[in-house]
Amino acid sequence: MSGIWIYSEDSVIAKELLTAGLELKASMGQSVGVITLAGDEQNAFIAAGADKVCILKGQNPWPESYAGAVADVVSKEQASVLLVGGTLRGKDLAANASAALRTGLVTDALTIQYVNNSIETTRLVYGGLAIQTEVISLPAFVTVPPRTYREAPAMTGRQGEVFTVEVDTIASGISISNVCPIIREGADISTANRVVGVGRGFAKREDLAMAEKLAQAIGAEIGCTRGIAEDSHWLPSECYIGISGQKVKAELYIAAGISGQVQHIVGVRDSKIIVAIDTNEKAPIFAAADYGIVGDLYEVLPLLAGAMEGK
Ligand SMILES: Cc1cc2nc3c(=O)[nH]c(=O)nc-3n(C[C@H](O)[C@H](O)[C@H](O)COP(=O)(O)OP(=O)(O)OC[C@H]3O[C@@H](n4cnc5c(N)ncnc54)[C@H](O)[C@@H]3O)c2cc1C
Known part of the structure; x- marks a missing residue:
């Protein structure tokens, strides 16, 4: 067995998984490949560290x-490892692919390590109150939630192998009778910097x-x-953050x-700087915060906004 492969129907998530794939490459000494439906992203994947790109055409x-x-x-x-972007579609695909090949599958992994010829992962359980460690033998399939890793940065001068696989996906027991797009009311906070x-x-x-x-004053x-x-x-x-909501990986979270209950903190703890404003000095949010203001938000927020606006 040789090769760490990555699949996501979303190219941004695939680049995030490349970061995890490259970490495994360093410990496993195996090449990293991306399986994609987005043929136009092949060079971007190679620049971000992929040694191989397989384009599925169907x-x-x-x-x-x-x-x-x-x-x-x-x-x-x-392949010894398949990392799949943990969207609803990705999880569906990972489950079917792992059943087809009778491999082990771990979902929602937050960390992935190569240990003693196996893959060791951690994931949150009991609403974020505990961390479960799971070890699966190779070949190991793992789904990873979006924004668990930062996108692998592009490097110059990289070369890789690209091949295309024609896919006959028409045969299926499912027929689509109607499609209703989700109408978003708020901004996409999962990608916001602040x-x-x-x-x-x-x-x-x-x-x-x-x-x-x-928010307006600081963008x-x-x-x-x-x-x-x-x-x-x-x-x-779509604005709520936490274990059952969105995850933010902001430069600044106020x-x-x-x-600061754990179910909320799970969604913000990967932010770079966390500032908390709360009247209760014992509120758990202060344990997760880099900066804490014990005070009434009705006084503090106008002061902060005024300071930012230069008033
Ligand atoms: C299975 C499950 C999943 C959940 N998933 C999520 C999730 O994804 N996301 C999520 O957010 N929650 C989730 N929750 C709910 C979570 O447990 C908490 O109940 C929730 O996060 C608390 O929200 P809160 O901090 O707004 O309210 P509270 O816990 O009521 O806190 C309000 C805070 O405001 C402070 N305060 C009051 N007045 C002022 C003032 N004038 N100035 C400054 N501070 C003031 C108080 O001191 C207090 O600390 C989940 C719960 C369960 C059981």
Whole structure:
């Protein structure tokens, strides 16, 4: 067995997985390949560290229908590891491909290491309260949530092998009767560089204007805790951050009136700088924060926004 392979229907996620793949390459001494539906990204993958790129060409528009093709490539290449982007579609494909090849599959891995000729992964369980370590023998299939790794940076002067596989994906037991695109109401906070998070410390919906003012002053998007979106419906559900919501990997995350329960922290802890504003000095958010302000957000937010606006 030789080769670490990566698949995602999303090229950005594939580049994130290249970071994980290159770490495994360093410990396993095996080449890294990308299986993709995006033929126009082949040079970008090679620049980001791929030694091989396999382009799947087929007529079927549904990425999950390429599971058999991915399994074929992985099998022919005698891959020891397949990393799959952990979107809903990626998980569907990974499950089908691993069943086809009877390999072990770990989902939602946050870390991946090569240890004693096996792959050791960690993932969160019990709503983020515990970390589970799993060890699977090779060949190992692993899905990785989006934004777990940073995108592998492009390097100059890299060369790689590119090959195309024609795929007949028409035969399927599923027929699509209707397609309804999801209509997003809020901004995509998962890719935002700066986020101001709002929690139940806000007494009423109109008060969110204070957070919006600060966000505007520093060029940030607004995120929130689950209750603000799902219970109060003050913000759309795609704005809430945490284990069951979005994950942010911002340069700056400012949490205002957020207690910092683990289910929320899981979604923000990969941010570079976390600033917390809370009246309760014992709030758990302060343990996760780089900077903490013990104070009333109704006083602190206008002061911060004013300072940023140079007033
Ligand atoms: C299975 C499961 C999954 C979950 N998933 C998520 C998830 O993905 N994301 C998520 O966010 N939550 C999630 N939760 C809910 C989570 O456990 C917490 O209940 C939630 O994060 C708390 O939200 P909060 O911090 O806004 O509210 P609270 O915990 O009520 O905290 C409000 C904070 O505001 C402070 N405060 C009050 N007034 C002021 C003021 N004037 N100025 C400054 N500070 C003030 C308080 O001191 C307090 O610390 C989940 C729960 C479960 C059981």
